Amino acid sequence: MIGPYLEDVLIQLGINLILALSLYFPLSAGQLSLGQGGFMAIGAYVASWLTAAVGWPWPIAFAVAAAAAGVVGALVGLPALRVRGIYLVLMTMAFGEIVRVFFLNFTPTGAAQGFRGMPFVTSLPLVAVLALATAVLAARTAGSRMGRAFAAINRDELAAEVIGVDVTRAKLASFTVGAVVAGLAGALWAHYVQFIEPEEFGFARSVMPFTFVVVGGIETFWGAIVGAAVLTLLPEWLRFLKEWRLALYGVAMLAVMIVRPQGLIDHRLVGAVRRWLPGHAKEVAR
Amino acid sequence: MLLQQLVNGVMLGAVYALIAIGYTLIFGVLGMLHLAHGEVFMLGAFVGLVVVTVTSGNVMLALAAAMVATGLLGVLIERVAFRPLRGAHHLAPLATTIGVGIALQETARWYFGPEQKGFPATIALTLWELGPLRVSSVQVFILAAALVLMGAVSLFLGRTRAGRAVRATAEDPTVAGLLGVNVNAVVILVFFVASALAGAAGVLVGLAYNSVHPFIGVQMGIKGLVVMLLGGLGNVPGAMVGGLVLGILEVLGVAYFASSYRDAFAFGAVMLMLLLRPEGLLGLRLPRRD
Numbered sequence: 001m002i003g004p005y006l007e008d009v010l011i012q013l014g015i016n017l018i019l020a021l022s023l024y025f026p027l028s029a030g031q032l033s034l035g036q037g038g039f040m041a042i043g044a045y046v047a048s049w050l051t052a053a054v055g056w057p058w059p060i061a062f063a064v065a066a067a068a069a070g071v072v073g074a075l076v077g078l079p080a081l082r083v084r085g086i087y088l089v090l091m092t093m094a095f096g097e098i099v100r101v102f103f104l105n106f107t108p109t110g111a112a113q114g115f116r117g118m119p120f121v122t123s124l125p126l127v128a129v130l131a132l133a134t135a136v137l138a139a140r141t142a143g144s145r146m147g148r149a150f151a152a153i154n155r156d157e158l159a160a161e162v163i164g165v166d167v168t169r170a171k172l173a174s175f176t177v178g179a180v181v182a183g184l185a186g187a188l189w190a191h192y193v194q195f196i197e198p199e200e201f202g203f204a205r206s207v208m209p210f211t212f213v214v215v216g217g218i219e220t221f222w223g224a225i226v227g228a229a230v231l232t233l234l235p236e237w238l239r240f241l242k243e244w245r246l247a248l249y250g251v252a253m254l255a256v257m258i259v260r261p262q263g264l265i266d267h268r269l270v271g272a273v274r275r276w277l278p279g280h281a282k283e284v285a286r
Numbered sequence: 287m288l289l290q291q292l293v294n295g296v297m298l299g300a301v302y303a304l305i306a307i308g309y310t311l312i313f314g315v316l317g318m319l320h321l322a323h324g325e326v327f328m329l330g331a332f333v334g335l336v337v338v339t340v341t342s343g344n345v346m347l348a349l350a351a352a353m354v355a356t357g358l359l360g361v362l363i364e365r366v367a368f369r370p371l372r373g374a375h376h377l378a379p380l381a382t383t384i385g386v387g388i389a390l391q392e393t394a395r396w397y398f399g400p401e402q403k404g405f406p407a408t409i410a411l412t413l414w415e416l417g418p419l420r421v422s423s424v425q426v427f428i429l430a431a432a433l434v435l436m437g438a439v440s441l442f443l444g445r446t447r448a449g450r451a452v453r454a455t456a457e458d459p460t461v462a463g464l465l466g467v468n469v470n471a472v473v474i475l476v477f478f479v480a481s482a483l484a485g486a487a488g489v490l491v492g493l494a495y496n497s498v499h500p501f502i503g504v505q506m507g508i509k510g511l512v513v514m515l516l517g518g519l520g521n522v523p524g525a526m527v528g529g530l531v532l533g534i535l536e537v538l539g540v541a542y543f544a545s546s547y548r549d550a551f552a553f554g555a556v557m558l559m560l561l562l563r564p565e566g567l568l569g570l571r572l573p574r575r576d
Binding site for chain 2 (some may be wrong): 032079082083085086087089090091093094095097098100101102104105111112203204207210211214215218243244246247248249250251252253254257258261262
């Protein structure tokens with residue numbers, strides 16, 4: 001049995017991990033979104049409204065919420081195909097803020113007062129299973145045809161198009177999958193804290209998964225996972241510093257990036273770990 | 287009161303413009319976003335508050351002190367969050383500046399406390415009535431200070447040798463370096479000027495709205511980014527125009543719709559702008575770097 005404190009930290013870790021991967025999907029195809037908080041808000045509000053106001057069972061509500069975030073993701077991803085780099089960052093940021101302002105004014109879900117009444121669903125086993133499923137999806141994607149298309153676009157969009165990658169389809173897919181995963185994270189979060197308000201899903205929330213992914217390393221999905229783990233646990237480890245805790249967190253982030261600009265985990269490290277793991281020799285022999 | 291709202295909008299817009307000029311100067315020479323710029327603004331407001339309180343109401347001194355302090359802070363940020371990452375992935379500075387921003391927010395919260403603080407009444411408040419228009423001395427001071435600063439930046443960029451070096455570096459850092467421009471010195475200078483403008487904006491906002499707290503930089507920082515985009519990335523006159531447009535748009539939006547929709551105007555404008563006219567309102571040039 002684990003204590004309630006550890007359970008709380010682990011549940012947050014699982015949700016953060018899913019959120020980090022939601023940003024990793026579009027980023028692996030060269031699209032940085034600083035609007036994941038917006039997709040998370042859509043997932044959280046849709047799922048909460050369905051369970052609390054309509055009374056649907058949570059699995060259906062979660063699925064519909066993730067799908068709704070995905071539909072919005074596709075709708076945002078379509079015009080986003082035209083903009084890249086810093087312009088895409090600014091556009092997704094604007095999207096996230098528009099979603100926040102929408103829910104701030106949307107009275108059916110409580111507007112600024114927030115929304116409550118959803119049941120407690122997000123237990124540790126559920127989070128663990130869904131986080132694992134998302135991680136497996138990321139791992140499977142990385143080795144798939146689609147994942148290679150993402151990587152090719154990330155390296156050089158024009159060259160990818162020349163060698164026959166359907167850039168439009170791949171970019172849209174990566175963006176949409178990211179939105180679905182963020183929506184799922186939102187549904188989980190809402191059914192854990194059982195109270196949501198628009199301000200939680202503002203710019204600060206969108207920046208969170210970005211810091212996870214960049215500190216962890218943008219080269220492989222392992223970076224997103226390790227980054228989410230380290231940056232979720234770091235404030236807990238720093239608890240003894242009392243009010244200096246978050247300031248030190250910021251400084252630690254800065255220090256990691258200066259020492260390792262590519263992030264904690266890069267291809268070299270993943271390769272080294274692979275070679276060191278048992279079973280590698282057999283793989284080579286085959 | 288359309289005219290009254292326009293005056294308020296111009297005042298707000300002038301402050302936005304000061305912040306956006308900083309963003310756009312830094313983006314111009316480095317091609318990178320500085321996500322702790324809002325926190326530099328916040329510290330400017332606090333330095334102003336402290337100086338005004340200590341000197342019992344010397345606003346000019348507060349403005350000067352805040353500009354020097356934030357200017358130096360900007361140089362420090364360049365040193366720790368940008369310089370070590372030259373040549374790294376272009377997302378790395380976004381992360382380091384977010385780290386710096388968190389550290390600055392938390393330091394301010396520890397030192398000044400989380401609650402809102404008001405400026406003491408510093409400028410003798412006089413109201414002038416020009417027909418239906420009512421303008422206070424505080425508003426006149428803010429507008430005048432912002433206009434003087436913007437004029438000074440324009441003169442600096444357009445008429446001085448150092449300003450020419452900044453423009454050359456923005457055009458192409460490599461060629462500027464080959465032609466004898468000390469690019470590192472230009473970057474440091476740009477950070478000093480950009481951050482000093484943000485610090486001045488902090489003092490002006492403190493005077494205007496009488497409320498300073500450790501997290502005012504977050505929304506202001508985002509608004510500054512919006513204005514930079516409206517004006518066109520790296521375009522200084524564009525940032526000035528963009529600031530006025532957003533300020534007026536917001537004030538009119540609050541006056542004729544609901545205040546809770548205020549931010550939607552800014553971000554709706556961004557989405558439209560990106561889709562229809564990504565080169566910005568003035569559209570002088572579209573930076574290819576991304």
